[in-house]
Amino acid sequence: MRIEKWGYVFDLIINEAWKYQFLTYPNPAVGAAVIVKNQIFTGVHKKAGEPHAEVHALWEAYRAFHDAPELYTSKEIHEYLKKHHNGFFNDANVYVTLEPCAHEGKTPSCAYLLKELKPKSVSIGWPDPIKGHGGGVEILKNSGIDVKILNDKRCFHLIEPFIKWQNRFVFYKLALTMNGAITGGYISSDESLDWVHNIRDKIDLLVIGGNTVRIDRPTLDARRVNGKAPDVLIYSKNDGIERDIPLFNVKNRKVFIEDSLEKLEDYKFIMIEGGERLYNEIKHMVDWKVFIVSPKFANRFNFRSEDEFEILHTNQSSDLIVFGR
Amino acid sequence: MRIEKWGYVFDLIINEAWKYQFLTYPNPAVGAAVIVKNQIFTGVHKKAGEPHAEVHALWEAYRAFHDAPELYTSKEIHEYLKKHHNGFFNDANVYVTLEPCAHEGKTPSCAYLLKELKPKSVSIGWPDPIKGHGGGVEILKNSGIDVKILNDKRCFHLIEPFIKWQNRFVFYKLALTMNGAITGGYISSDESLDWVHNIRDKIDLLVIGGNTVRIDRPTLDARRVNGKAPDVLIYSKNDGIERDIPLFNVKNRKVFIEDSLEKLEDYKFIMIEGGERLYNEIKHMVDWKVFIVSPKFANRFNFRSEDEFEILHTNQSSDLIVFGR
Known part of the structure; x- marks a missing residue:
């Protein structure tokens, strides 16, 4: 036995x-x-x-x-x-x-x-x-x-x-190719994009860097799954963000533009989406990191950081979703 | 029912x-x-x-x-x-x-x-x-x-x-960080290195690029698992490879230095280890690609290619081993 x-x-x-x-x-x-x-x-x-x-x-x-x-x-x-x-x-x-x-x-x-x-x-x-x-x-x-x-x-x-969640859970979400490129349009599969929208439907607050907002002009809602849109905190040293960017025109959402992360204290379930600068500034402050890795190589520069984490789990669909800490 | x-x-x-x-x-x-x-x-x-x-x-x-x-x-x-x-x-x-x-x-x-x-x-x-x-x-x-x-x-x-294997199976093995860096010493965990040595113990032939040999001066044996060392084909346009590189001094091994891949026809189970140039030259010729992805980011340039593959399976240990095709 x-x-x-x-x-x-x-x-x-x-x-x-x-x-x-x-x-x-x-x-x-x-x-x-x-x-x-x-x-x-x-x-x-x-x-x-x-x-x-x-x-x-x-x-x-x-x-x-x-x-x-x-x-x-x-x-x-x-x-x-x-x-x-x-x-x-x-x-x-x-x-x-x-x-x-x-x-x-x-x-x-x-x-x-x-x-x-x-x-x-x-x-x-x-x-x-x-x-x-x-x-x-x-x-x-x-x-x-x-x-x-x-x-x-x-x-x-x-x-x-x-x-x-009894207090607060914060994770960073980053989509990249197998060789670490994060730019150049939609990297992830439809399946992964649905997954992200499903997550957006659940979180209270989405934090995003000012530069990403300026460049990508995102909507940041959960339209792919008919879900609710989370509140958005644009983390930016200066405002200068055009108000015709789609994320401002989503119903039942608050948008904050602030140069501090104090607002996080008012929320329980928080996802951060952003680029290299934001990642490197707050990588030590998040509870988990979630990487969506697409099975492709792109002939573009990579996302740069010095960081190491423990893989907690990997979900495999057409992409990999890697949960790390 | x-x-x-x-x-x-x-x-x-x-x-x-x-x-x-x-x-x-x-x-x-x-x-x-x-x-x-x-x-x-x-x-x-x-x-x-x-x-x-x-x-x-x-x-x-x-x-x-x-x-x-x-x-x-x-x-x-x-x-x-x-x-x-x-x-x-x-x-x-x-x-x-x-x-x-x-x-x-x-x-x-x-x-x-x-x-x-x-x-x-x-x-x-x-x-x-x-x-x-x-x-x-x-x-x-x-x-x-x-x-x-x-x-x-x-x-x-x-x-x-x-x-x-009834005829011939060839795969490319590449170890990289989460942001696509392949240089800078051992990237993979001990667990993954053991796995690579276990594989080397099984393959008939290991193909490697001349540049990688010159720079890394590898042994390419299976010493971590007391296994047999595979034959090696150094794929190089010109010889100019120093014979005091450890791979030449492994018992019961043949080493070929050739500027063609014809030698592959004499073997059944072949692993290719190499860098960017070799990958981009032969990515369309291999049956599978195997990526060992370490949960870290390095502040270094990435491996560059334009490529896409299907994930067949992912083994999760301290690293990810991604089998693609």
């Missing part, structure tokens, strides 16, 4: 959860899996208010073996599973990157759902880090479920933005 | 198999998993002559639930499992990126092993592409196992080098 039986499953659900990193704001990114009837089903939390990761996984598993209605809200799925599970999960193993929630918030408690479904085991990647939360482990243990807590650092990295 | 139950498992085993891409030469890179007793076990083929992926996975699964001896050779494990399985795998589901082998080569046939263990299902990512091989699917089907063939393109990418 020398084998770490959960290791492989966590590789998988951590990967799945990162696909929705930042998009779950203000909730944590979480991945889960259920193995039942010798088949594996995964689930991720995609958006605040929608079902939690473990609920998606349990529901996928249940529906693979039963005729069941189409249900979408967390409350409906919880209630249906509690009523109809009929012991289906009793020999199942459940895996979740974060301790199942004990409290009833926008969605009902996952720990109480698991208590009723009573799988054989629940393996948990990282305990709930928020004071006053937690308690999920006790609920599961008290109901006789075999609970393992892994303290897998990768599961902690996954929720680091969530922990910082 | 609308759910593709195998999708998640293939994400996982494809990732695992890529960790040994190139190292299995002349065999294909293959990943496998077994789900039994609601637990998942994976295996990968690591090296020619060692057990195949599905054998590793089956053996891991078996040993998690039985006291069994330490066995290492494929033959021993096949024989032990055939003798002692006692129906253990009959409700298991097996997943493998490549059709299980039907023929007895250096190792016994995996299809015949599976036939005797008789799992409930075997899901296969890609059929055996080599003429005269194949037949694994028929053996499994005839024994009443539920066989699914996925034709998952990602499983094909995994074995593309293997298919080309």
Whole structure:
């Protein structure tokens, strides 16, 4: 019995959860899996208010073996599973990157759902880090479920933005070619541009350098995904920015032009987009850096910096999205 | 029953198999998993002559639930499992990126092993592409196992080098920083350097540009992993290369200095290491490109090219290893 039986499953659900990193704001990114009837089903939390990761996984598993209605809200799925599970999960193993929630918030408690479904085991990647939360482990243990807590650092990295959102989380986003060029029109794929717009729909504040605004004349909204536009702070020593640049004409947005970063203190989830000068000025102040690397080389100068970071995770689509710290 | 139950498992085993891409030469890179007793076990083929992926996975699964001896050779494990399985795998589901082998080569046939263990299902990512091989699917089907063939393109990418090795496979390897600098000492992590030496131990021929040899004065062996050193072709318009450069003093190696690439026709598995000039001259002639991207920025000029490629896979360690085509 020398084998770490959960290791492989966590590789998988951590990967799945990162696909929705930042998009779950203000909730944590979480991945889960259920193995039942010798088949594996995964689930991720995609958006605040929608079902939690473990609920998606349990529901996928249940529906693979039963005729069941189409249900979408967390409350409906919880209630249906509690009523109809009929012991289906009793020999199942459940895996979740974060301790199942004990409290009833926008969605009902996952720990109480698991208590009723009573799988054989629940393996948990990282305990709930928020004071006053937690308690999920006790609920599961008290109901006789075999609970393992892994303290897998990768599961902690996954929720680091969530922990910082309690106060403030700031990341720098930079799109570049494989040889470090950042200029010359759209570098990233449509898929990555959609991803950026999805992120803009979630953040509170977008910080951008004055030079980038002058040169690129951007809109900085989330039109590709019909999302909301974040407030914008143009960080610039002097104003001199033409007001016919599209970003000024977006509804329900505040635009600040300031030569300090004090405004960041009024926001919780902040993305910085900018060029070399801005990066080099504030690279030490951001929590994370996110690089969108396109699989191409351009015959142009590179982005210059002296910097080093740790790769936390890489999402691979047509581009690479590299999360670093 | 609308759910593709195998999708998640293939994400996982494809990732695992890529960790040994190139190292299995002349065999294909293959990943496998077994789900039994609601637990998942994976295996990968690591090296020619060692057990195949599905054998590793089956053996891991078996040993998690039985006291069994330490066995290492494929033959021993096949024989032990055939003798002692006692129906253990009959409700298991097996997943493998490549059709299980039907023929007895250096190792016994995996299809015949599976036939005797008789799992409930075997899901296969890609059929055996080599003429005269194949037949694994028929053996499994005839024994009443539920066989699914996925034709998952990602499983094909995994074995593309293997298919080309039947004739010749050539890839360009380039290490760079996040902003495209390739000069300035060792860029890559120890982990990546070990990986490069592991690859050098497997390739037949290493091609390098004359300028790189003159400037870097490299050894180009596999000393970090006690491996064999590949033959070297220094591709140079004129000789003028000092013979006290360490690469000339490596045992059991041939060194060619030539102004043509004809020598490549004598080899099957070829890596090209070099700089900007060589890359731009032959970028259209190589099968794959492999980039080792370090999570740092350097205040130096970038590698210049006009090029675009498709990302086939990315291995993430402390660096990124990006396989492109």
